[in-house]
Amino acid sequence: xxxxxxxxxxxxxxxxxxxxxxxxxxxxxxxxxxxxxxxxxxxxxxxxxxxxxxxxxxxxxxxxxxxxxxxxxxxxxxxxxxxxxxxxxxxxxxxxxxxxxxxxxxxxxx
Numbered sequence: 001x002x003x004x005x006x007x008x009x010x011x012x013x014x015x016x017x018x019x020x021x022x023x024x025x026x027x028x029x030x031x032x033x034x035x036x037x038x039x040x041x042x043x044x045x046x047x048x049x050x051x052x053x054x055x056x057x058x059x060x061x062x063x064x065x066x067x068x069x070x071x072x073x074x075x076x077x078x079x080x081x082x083x084x085x086x087x088x089x090x091x092x093x094x095x096x097x098x099x100x101x102x103x104x105x106x107x108x109x110x
Contacts, residue, residue: 007106011098018094026087030080037076041069 048065051057
């Protein structure tokens with residue numbers, strides 16, 4: 001039966017691998033989401049600016065559209081924060097599970 005040091009080393013390796021994988025997924029998803037979000041916003045704002053310049057859209061309408069875009073941006077950022085917290089919770093739960101299934105049995109001699 002492995003000693004406590006070996007179990008801790010194993011847990012450290014597993015925890016780092018799980019955290020690294022989760023963070024890699026988070027960054028990849030965030031990058032893709034951010035790219036699409038920025039692209040979509042840029043297209044809409046460009047369209048509205050052209051419409052404003054062509055007098056197809058009034059200044060007050062343009063301002064209202066921009067306020068709506070800011071609200072959408074805040075909602076998007078809130079969603080990203082919630083997703084990041086969820087992933088952090090997943091990492092924390094995984095670490096707790098590792099400790100429960102590896103250290104506790106070793107300490108109890110099971």
